[in-house]
Amino acid sequence: MVIREATVGDIAQLHVVRTSVVENRLSSPDLITHDDYRMFLTQYGKGWLAEVDKTVVGFAIIDLLGNNIWALFVHPDFEKRGIGKTLHDAMLNWYFEQTAVAIWLSTTPQTRAEQFYRQAGWTAAGLTRTGEVRFELTREAWVSLNHVVK
DSSP: OEEEEOOGGGHHHHHHHHHHOSSSOOSSGGGSOHHHHHHIIIIIEEEEEEEETTEEEEEEEEETTTTEEEEEEEOGGGTTSSHHHHHHHHHHHHHHHHOOSOEEEEEOTTSHHHHHHHHTTOEEEEEOTTSOEEEEEOHHHHHHTTOOOO
C-alpha cells in the first residue's frame, strides 16, 4: 500500500471510492462534483490517498479553511486493513502542523464511522441540525494520544 498526496488527476478514482461505500452513501453520485473535489484539494485544504497496485482504495480530504474533515472513505473491498486509520493520522498530523485550531466532523449516529472516530480519540459534541453526531478534536488531545506534531 502506498499513501501519497491526492492530486486533481486522482479525482475520478476518488469518486469511484466515494460512490462505492456502504455507509454514508450519497443519494445521488452527482451530489459531489469533480469541481468540489478540485476546490478542496487545491484551495480549501489537502487530500491523501491510499493505493494498492496503482488503484485508489481510500482517501481523506481535510478542509483547512472550515477546520473540518471533508472526506474519509475506504473502498468496501479494502476495509479493516488499517487504511482508514493511516489516512486519518496522516491528515491530522498535517492539519495540526498548520494550525492549533480544533477540528470537527460529523457522521451518522450508530455507524462504524461513529465508532471509528470515538476510538480514534474524538469527542462527541452533540448533534447537528440534520441529526448527525458532531465530533471535535483539539491539538492537545491529538498530542496526548502520542501523536507527534511539528
